[in-house]
Amino acid sequence: xxxxxxxxxxxxxxxxxxxxxxxxxxxxxxxxxxxxxxxxxxxxxxxxxxxxxxxxxxxxxxxxxxxxxxxxxxxxxxxxxxxxxxxxxxxxxxxxxxxxxxxxxxxxxxxxxxxxxxxxxxxxxxxxxxxxxxxxxxxxxxxxxxxxxxxxxxxxxxxxxxxxxxxxxxxxxxxxxxxxxxxxxxxxxxxxxxxxxxxxxxxxxxxxxxxxxxxxxxxxxxxxxxxxxxxxxxxxxxxxxxxxxxxxxxxx
Amino acid sequence: xxxxxxxxxxxxxxxxxxxxxxxxxxxxxxxxxxxxxxxxxxxxxxxxxxxxxxxxxxxxxxxxxxxxxxxxxxxxxxxxxxxxxxxxxxxxxxxxxxxxxxxxxxxxxxxxxxxxxxxxxxxxxxxxxxxxxxxxxxxxxxxxxxxxxxxxxxxxxxxxxxxxxxxxxxxxxxxxxxxxxxxxxxxxxxxxxxxxxxxxxxxxxxxxxxxxxxxxxxxxxxxxxxxxxxxxxxxxxxxxxxxxxxxxxxxxxxxxxxxxxxxxxxxxxxxxxxxxxxxxxxxxxxxxxxxxxxxxxxxxxxxxxxxxxxxxxx
Ligand SMILES: [Fe+2]
Ligand SMILES: [Fe+2]
Ligand SMILES: [Fe+2]
Numbered sequence: 001x002x003x004x005x006x007x008x009x010x011x012x013x014x015x016x017x018x019x020x021x022x023x024x025x026x027x028x029x030x031x032x033x034x035x036x037x038x039x040x041x042x043x044x045x046x047x048x049x050x051x052x053x054x055x056x057x058x059x060x061x062x063x064x065x066x067x068x069x070x071x072x073x074x075x076x077x078x079x080x081x082x083x084x085x086x087x088x089x090x091x092x093x094x095x096x097x098x099x100x101x102x103x104x105x106x107x108x109x110x111x112x113x114x115x116x117x118x119x120x121x122x123x124x125x126x127x128x129x130x131x132x133x134x135x136x137x138x139x140x141x142x143x144x145x146x147x148x149x150x151x152x153x154x155x156x157x158x159x160x161x162x163x164x165x166x167x168x169x170x171x172x173x174x175x176x177x178x179x180x181x182x183x184x185x186x187x188x189x190x191x192x193x194x195x196x197x198x199x200x201x202x203x204x205x206x207x208x209x210x211x212x213x214x215x216x217x218x219x220x221x222x223x224x225x226x227x228x229x230x231x232x233x234x235x236x237x238x239x240x241x242x243x244x245x246x247x248x249x250x251x252x
Numbered sequence: 253x254x255x256x257x258x259x260x261x262x263x264x265x266x267x268x269x270x271x272x273x274x275x276x277x278x279x280x281x282x283x284x285x286x287x288x289x290x291x292x293x294x295x296x297x298x299x300x301x302x303x304x305x306x307x308x309x310x311x312x313x314x315x316x317x318x319x320x321x322x323x324x325x326x327x328x329x330x331x332x333x334x335x336x337x338x339x340x341x342x343x344x345x346x347x348x349x350x351x352x353x354x355x356x357x358x359x360x361x362x363x364x365x366x367x368x369x370x371x372x373x374x375x376x377x378x379x380x381x382x383x384x385x386x387x388x389x390x391x392x393x394x395x396x397x398x399x400x401x402x403x404x405x406x407x408x409x410x411x412x413x414x415x416x417x418x419x420x421x422x423x424x425x426x427x428x429x430x431x432x433x434x435x436x437x438x439x440x441x442x443x444x445x446x447x448x449x450x451x452x453x454x455x456x457x458x459x460x461x462x463x464x465x466x467x468x469x470x471x472x473x474x475x476x477x478x479x480x481x482x483x484x485x486x487x488x489x490x491x492x493x494x495x496x497x498x499x500x501x502x503x504x505x506x507x508x509x510x511x512x513x514x515x516x517x518x519x520x521x522x523x524x525x526x527x528x529x530x531x532x533x534x535x536x537x538x539x540x541x542x543x544x545x546x547x548x549x550x551x552x553x554x555x556x557x558x559x560x561x562x563x564x565x566x
Contacts, residue, residue: 023311026323030307030538033546035300035330035337042327046320053316070315094549150559151552158548236311243314243372250430252314252372252422 006182007120008063009082010189012072013179013225015055016083019073021104022048023236024091033094040140044101047133054126074244078234079227086169088233095148095158099166101141106202107173108134110195119187142206149210156211163207164215171220174199179225268469273399276342284468288398289343290359291470293350296336298362299329301535305369306378314372321418322375328411335407339400355540363521364451366529373426373433373440379419381441381448381486387412388482389452397469420489427493434494441490442498449513450521452479483511 025045032038056069086104091097112134115127148155174192183189204214223229243252261281267274274280303326310326313319337347353359364382369375390412393405426437453459453475465471473481483502490497501514524532 019316026310026319029310029323029326030303030330031542033542033549035334037549038303039327039330039334042323042330046323046327049316049320049323053320056316070317073316074314094546147556148549148552151556152548154548155552155555239311242312247430247432250314250433252318252425252429 006179009179011055011059013082015052016081018048019052020083020087058122074241084172084224096162098144099162102145105138109138110198114190146210149212167215168221177225275399292340294360296333297354299333301361301365308369309375332408335404339404342400363524366524366532371436373436376419376422377440377444379415381444383412383415385448385451385482388478392473424493441495
C-alpha cells in the first residue's frame with residue numbers, strides 16, 4: 001500500500017462515516033418528537049453532508065481518477081463502503097438516536113481535535129471546521145441523554161436499553177489497521193487508540209449524570225475496515241443511489 | 253354594554269382604516285381575533301404538513317448538493333411553522349391547542365399538500381409552483397393589519413423566494429437533461445399546475461370569508477387577483493425551459509394584458525378539501541403518529557425541567 005492509497009482510503013472512511021450518519025439523521029425529518037427537535041436533527045444532518053462532501057471530494061483528488069464526491073457517494077457498492085457499523089444502524093427511538101449521537105460525537109470531539117493538527121493541510125482544515133460543528137452535536141446529545149436518563153421511568157428505561165444495545169458498536173471507533181499505521185508515521189492520521197481513555201471517561205461521567213449504568217465489557221462488533229457491514233447499509237444505499245443507478249446518463 | 257361594543261368596533265375599524273398595525277395588547281373585536289387564529293394556524297399547519305411530501309424524497313435526493321438544498325428547504329418550512337405558531341400564540345392560543353385542532357380536523361392546512369410527490373421532478377415542481385404560489389399570497393400578507401403576522405411574513409418571504417428559484421433550477425436542469433428527465437419534468441408540471449392554481453381558493457364570486465377580512469385589512473388582494481399574478485409570472489418561466497402548461501385554453505389577452513386560463517376543476521377542489529384527496533389520510537395519520545410517538549420525549553423533558561426547578565428552589 002502506497003501513502004496515496006492509504007490517504008485515499010482514510011479520506012473515504014471519514015467521508016463515509018459522515019455520509020451514512022447524515023443519511024440516518026435526515027430520516028428524522030418530519031418525524032421528530034416536536035418541531036424544534038426536527039430542525040436540530042436536520043441541522044446535524046446538514047453539517048454531516050457538508051463534511052462528507054469535503055472528505056469525498058478530497059478522496060477523489062487524492063486518487064486522481066477524476067471521480068467526484070457524487071461519483072464516490074452514489075456509485076460505490078456496500079463492500080466498497082468503510083463507515084463504522086454504528087453509523088448505519090437504524091434510528092430506533094429518539095433515545096437510541098441520541099445515545100448513538102453521544103457515543104459518536106464524543107469520539108469525534110477527541111478525533112477532530114487531533115485531526116486539525118494533521119500534517120496534511122486539507123485534512124487539518126476539514127478537521128478544524130468539523131470540530132466546531134461537533135462541539136454543538138456533542139452538547140446537544142449530552143443534554144438529551146441526561147434529560148431523558150433523569151426524566152421519567154420510561155425515558156430512563158429507553159436510554160438504558162439504547163446504551164446496552166449500542167455498546168458493542170463502540171469498539172470499532174478506535175480500531176486501527178495498516179492504513180492508519182502508514183499515515184501516522186508522517187503525522188497525517190490520528191492515533192485513534194489513544195483516544196479511548198478520554199472517551200470512556202467522558203461517556204462514563206455523562207451516563208452517571210443520566211442515572212444510566214455502564215454496560216459490562218463484552219464482545220465488540222467489527223468489519224467495516226474491510227467493507228463488511230450489517231444488513232442495513234445495503235438498504236440505505238439502494239434508496240440513496242436509486243436515481244443515479246436507474247438513470248446513469250443523467251445529471252441532476 | 254352593546255353601546256360600548258359598538259364604540260370599540262368603530263374605533264378599531266378607524267384605526268385600521270388609517271393604516272395602523274394591530275398589536276397583541278391592543279383591543280380587538282372577537283371576530284378579528286377568531287379570523288386571525290384560524291388563518292394563522294392554518295398557515296402554520298400548512299408549513300409543517302408541507303414537510304411531508306418533500307420529506308418523501310430526502311433519502312432519494314440524487315446528489316449531495318440536491319440533498320443539502322432539499323433538507324435545508326424543509327428545515328426552513330419547519331422554521332416558518334415555528335414563527336407562525338409563535339405569532340398565533342400572541343392571540344392567546346397555545347401551540348398544543350392548535351395541534352389538537354389540526355388532529356381533530358377543526359383546523360385545516362393547505363390543500364396542495366394532499367397531493368403526492370411521486371418523482372424527483374415533483375420536488376422541482378413543488379418549489380417552483382407551490383412555493384411560487386405561496387409567495388404571491390405571502391407578499392400580499394406582508395402588509396396585513398396584525399403586526400406579528402405581518403412581521404412573520406416579511407421574514408418568511410425572503411426564504412420562499414430562494415425555494416422558488418431552487419425548484420425552478422431543478423426543473424430547468426431536468427429539461428436540459430435526458431429524454432427520461434424531460435418526461436419526468438413535464439409529468440410533474442401536468443400534475444402540479446392545476447392544484448397550484450387552486451391554492452388561491454375559490455373565485456371571488458364564491459369566496460365566503462371575503463367581507464370582514466378586507467374591511468379589517470387582513471386580506472388585501474382577492475383570490476382571483478392573486479391567482480392572475482401567479483399565472484402571469486409563471487407562464488413565461490415555463491416557456492423559457494420548454495415546459496408546456498397543461499391548459500389548452502391558456503392564451504395571452506392583449507386587451508387585459510394578462511393570460512386567460514381554462515376552467516378550474518372545482519369539483520376536485522371541494523372533494524380534496526372534503527377529505528378525499530390522494531394523501532389527506534396519510535398526511536394526518538403521519539402527523540398524529542409522530543406526535544404520539546414523541547409524547548414520552550416531551551413528558552421526559554418536562555419531568556426533567558420540573559426536577560431542576562425543584563432542586564433550584566429547595
Ligand atoms: Fe414556508
Ligand atoms: Fe411553503
Ligand atoms: Fe418554501
